[in-house]
Amino acid sequence: MNQNDSLRRPVEAEPQRLGALAVLPVFMGLKGRRAILAGGSAAARWKAEVLAAAGANVDIYAPDPSEEMLALVARGAADGSLTLHRRPWALDAFEGAAVAICDAETDAEAQAFYCAAKAASVPVNVIDNPAFCQFQFGSIVNRSPVVVGISTDGAAPIVGQAVRRRIETLLPPTLSAWGKLAAKVRPRVMERLAMGPPRRAFWERFADLAFGSTPPPDDVDAMIDAAGTATMDGHVTLVGAGPGDAGLMTLKAMRALQACDVILFDDLVSDEVLELARREAKRICVGKRGGRKSCKQEDITAMMIRLAKQGRQVVRLKSGDPMVFGRAGEEIAAVRAAGIGVTVVPGVTSASAMASILQTSLTHRDHAQTLSFTTGHSRHGTLPDGLDVAAIVGEGKTAIIYMGGRTSVALVERACAAGVSADTPAVAMWNVARANQHVWRGRLADLPEAVAQTQNDGPLLIAIGGVFGEEAVDVSTMPDVVQQAIAG
Template sequence: MKIASRKPAEAMPPRMGALAKLPVFFDLAGKRAVLAGNSAGAAWKAELLAAAGADVAIYASEPSEEMLAIVARGAEAGSLTLLERPWSLDIFTHAALAVGDFEDEAEAKAFRCAARASGVIVNTVDKPETCDFLFGSIVNRSPVVIGISTDGAAPILGQGIRRRIEMLLPPSLADWAGRAQAIRQRVMGRLKPGPERRRFWEAFTDLAFRDKARADDAAIDAMIGESCLAGGATGGRVTLVGAGPGDADLLTIKAVRALQSADVILFDDLVSDAVLELARREAKRMMVGKRGARESCAQGDINTLMMGLARQGKHVVRLKSGDPMVFGRAGEEIEALEKAGIPVSVVPGITSAQALAMSLNRSLTHRDHAQSLMLVTGHSRQGELPDTIDWALAASGRATLVIYMGARQAGAIVAALRQHGMGGATPAIAMASLSRPEEARWEGCLDALPQGVTTLPAGAPILIGIGSVFASRNEAIAAEAFRQAV
């Protein structure tokens, strides 16, 4: 069967979704900020403003113990000045922003009106309806600062997110970020804008997350030199990245890093939008669809495109569904790239057989059922069932058989297995769109498989599993009870 060919098509990056609030970072160094309030919460806000470099004037007629302690201790940056009196209309002169902490709703509104009349933006604690801006949870690795907002809906959720980010970011990141500021001019002076600079900063970032000690000047100069040498027209590279079965949570950290550093992403039809959302927004996206029995880009065209882009000095990510090395034609692409002298590397992904086991909570090599696992393709170059499969082993009952791209050949698969002695009652399963929200499954016996796959959504990627490990839970319980009885 001859499949029509199509050309690679450029895809638009996904449109940015609606933002509840625009996250911005406000430079308060040397600016005046005013704060009115007595509580411990107001004291924390005062310390936060001062930490950002503001000179904070605190108006508190009855300051809390926390407020007194924070003022007595002083600020790491900026300054804290306590004025033990109520706020008044004249306090907003020359202020960059104002914060008020009031129990009374009417006072909060009056504070906001007075601030706005002076052209000052205002926040009233726990009263979002009278706020021009909101505070969020903060991860402080200054000069790296991460702000987290839930638009006031769930502050505890924001704090939980902060704790998880804190665990991912080493405390030494602050030193690395400071180092980045110190060497920025040197990097800009020696490296050209675009791929050269990005290549350096990617290497710098990888080092920051791997090593606790900061790189010395000699190491920085060596990295700059390597980026210069690799920055020419032949300095591109290709990374084959496994996108997994669809669920973006199944991507490896290394895969996300590759997507974040890509100049161009060549992706297959089966790659989910959720995975593409994790890519660098500036990266050019091109669909080079490869689907069995569908109009697809010719492999030669994809190879030529990868080589051409890499020769322009670009980092090309070839994003493949599942694992690139399992029925993903990675071998052909690697061979073409290596012959052309283009650096190529591989980032593994979760293959569909693993997603099948995950979805079913079944071990594919349970020692009571199977001593081997066979992953085979149901789709040859000619679009038919391959004639090189060891059907005798597959039908022996000692192996779990997982068939990729086999739905169209389900009848031929059953015939081959039956011919080699597999019983028609052998458990079988077919699953469509594994790990995605639209995941669907059929379970039954081998003889019912050809009809079973037709009950799954048309056009969805389908994986077939055959073997005793796929017996239904009720059957497994009954079989175990029978074995114990005898």
Template structure:
């Protein structure tokens, strides 16, 4: 009989986690004996870290730096004025050493292992059973980041990124969560009731600092869940997504995206921005683009009200800033009329992103005493006639026209007819802060021809004013620009 072996089959169940370089654990040290060998600043830092975790820290060093001696004045840090020995490890829960040589490191490492004590020799990975990661401290919420010793600087950079996203007040909320957990467990049934409570709690934790009566308020909220007193009221947050580059989002905008149940986003919101949203959030495109089939504003308003009434946290994600030509006023009025709580997170409007990319001050004191943001078209899609064009033609004013691609020629002729010099510097930009960004610099009299070449398949921004004279040579060369 011939026996044919087949390749080993894959496991029938999927893996839930990829390989780990090390197992992340949180080691409780309160009241336990910790050993630190060495009198350096590095040893002092580790001793302080262990003391912060509640350990009784014993430092063994015949010679100690000033930092360690100052730390030894603490009741939880005890300095032994001699070097470590085999007896040092008796009763210890953890052992740290700052060794000058590999021989000393190996001796300490082997002695700790013989005593059954987890050991780390600072900056010598070969003699470490565990590593210290970078820490984001919002205790009792603690986040540790490790690169398995491969790139400590990268770990520190990751820590800084995380710290910017987590408000300091989260530490207070985490403490409240610890204090109220038993109460919640006793009053609420496992499953839906507890999940509803902690989801609401989390929404608060990433907001402002807890009020003095936070525990009383949370207890009443738990009681209302038990009593089934109506459905939880949702809310709407209008969030400015900025011009496209995800790094131009505000921290508050990122937190709102991370807390959303539903995201209603405009066509101009970039994929990079959406990638920062909560994975479980439902995403719905409700964009409005000139010349294309779009969602009606009334439908968007009704959708926000309906979702919020169903208890959802709705994020209305708008390109740029919600309050600059974003129809936020209509949305706020509709939500307030329906009794839906609404808040606004501002964003960087595209005019400011354009000015930054050009290195131009919109209100340079030698050129302009004011700046105006003006819509480039009316509700009917034509040039607005009900604005003060004579005032806009003031040569001491910087004017930014939004959505002016189709009316660029009329804008130029109207400004010239109202007295603005035909050689006034102009910048035309589209897809600002995005990979396809294009810019043209030239003069007002050439603006119509430039927009014809440049096109307006993407939203176009037009800047008019003497401040843009400084933009010559700085714009991304896409078209031949007329000399000023």
């Protein structure tokens, strides 16, 4: 076969098309504008507070307001104003209103309020009655002026609240102060920094600091001055994408994907990981797979260098961890030799993901004192000649073999010839941490047959050692206090 038959060229990939949206997320400015709210219940009270917090002057129409509503009006709002009218709403209430909210007791009242608002061309929401809503309130993460709204289109409010809690943990409380500072200094940045690299350098540095835990300084003139001399040199960042589950990505990896201009990604990088990237970033597939057409490593390295020399921020996105069987050493050396800065962002390697899925400690002190990560094939596609299998497989050892599908027969033969028991526990896992993951567990002697019979061409990870045995956890060996807690 001609060598070129096994090669392919890098291919630019289009970002995934934006999927259908149940609703259009829109942020409405209500500062100094009038909002009307019909109803005095606890649910209406929350809507009144949200509207006023957004700067609206809220007129509340409620003949018999609840204690919660009375307490809110007495206390006042963070912004805007709250005015209570102890009477039902009427048609004249809609004049000059920016939005209209109603907590209707009956469908007839809901329909009447909805029709009156539409006739007055005022956007309307009837609480907990989607049929009479032109817009909806979502869950809110408040780091104003940074505001995050979350909607489930009314289908699953509890899910929306869970998403809000997750986002709350990611956004530091100090982000609000940084957001206010951004609004304050933006005119100075526009005046003093030219478009392009200087402005981008300033705002990227600003954003990095905003996601820290420290409050902002009183002024940022020094940052503006430093950005004024920035040239935005090209840079290469090697990023570990993990085994496939986007939830296993690190925050630093996601930030790198959001800040880059170009992504060179491997075949094994999942679509859900790529969707975390900045949409404007160019995506180029430089796939390398054993036994398949692959891009030449030297072409990938040369492309990284060319793009970085053009001033691009380049992410080399690799499956798993870039420093584990990822040819990272060759790429780092070449990029450095070209005088280009390089950064490495580690990822979750497949062995760690496999251990977490199996809930097995790879170094359980009762069964393993050594842990080895080994490649299962040489550049010729065979088991490496110099691999001392007896040194990594056997009593007190855990061995993880990457890319060992085609060499599992030779691996087991070499292990058994070295005196390793054929009954040593073994695991084979395809597509670790992905939706199509498949796991086999059994004896070392049965491993080659299991690999041959499994119709799966996904990446394979092989694990051998006593930690994978069913008897690995022996409750009787645990301390008395732990046994007592287990017994109840």
